[in-house]
Amino acid sequence: MIQIDTRLAKLARDGDRGAFAQLVDMYKDKIYHLAYRMMSNKQEAEDVVQETFLRVFTNLERYDDQQKFSTWIYRIATNLCIDRLRKRKATYSLDAETNESEGTDFYSFMPSNEDTPEKQLILSETQQQIRESIDELPEKYKSIVILRYLQDMSLQEISDVLTMPITTIKTRLHRGREFLRKKLEQSFGPSS
Structure with a gap:
């Protein structure tokens, strides 16, 4: 039996915008939670969600419907997070001199406590x-x-x-x- 997300992905690949919107609804919160846990930053997590769905949309023709859609979308999101973490580590250092007047000290990159x-x-x-x-x-x-x-x-x-x-x-x-x-x-x- 074909899973609903796989069926929706096939429909979206054929141009059904409603099917793609349903995929977004199904996965947006799951991808956000994954990204937030990996990035520890609300804004970066939201960016990862947007970029994930952009990549899904632009690469639907490459999706192999013999594999689970959830595996494919999680792979995209996880790789985006890992890439951002690598860039973050390469760009920001605890020991780096910063210009505090521009708000670029290390603490400005830490997630805010929004509780x-x-x-x-x-x-x-x-x-x-x-x-x-x-x-x-x-x-x-x-x-x-x-x-x-x-x-x-x-x-x-x-x-x-x-x-x-x-x-x-x-x-x-x-x-x-x-x-x-x-x-x-x-x-x-x-x-x-």
Whole structure:
């Protein structure tokens, strides 16, 4: 049985704008959450969502309807995030001299805390530390940890999205978890 998103992708490829709009509705929030987790910045996440759908629209003829549409769109979004993270790391350094009058110090690139005061009270110190630790993961582990634990993808789906062997995914997932464990132990002390 053909999945609805695959059917919609075929219709959109044939010029059905309504089908494409349905695909956007189906995936915009999922892609936003993925991008926000990877980028830790609302504006950049929104940009990734827009660019993802632009790429989907302009490359629909390249979509192989024998593969899951969700795998294809997640691959596009994840690669866009990874590219932006690489550019960000190459461009901005903690040690770089900046011109604060133009608002280009390191702190201006950090995500704003847009939570309401009530949400800030609810957000525990542990949750905040976990989020910060995920943000600090090396990019080769970060995307895999986010796809596995925050997007709830299987190892096979992650392998398909990132076009990597499952053994590599397992290794990087293990190393990512170890990195997180060590970071959290530094913050809270070893668990007993």
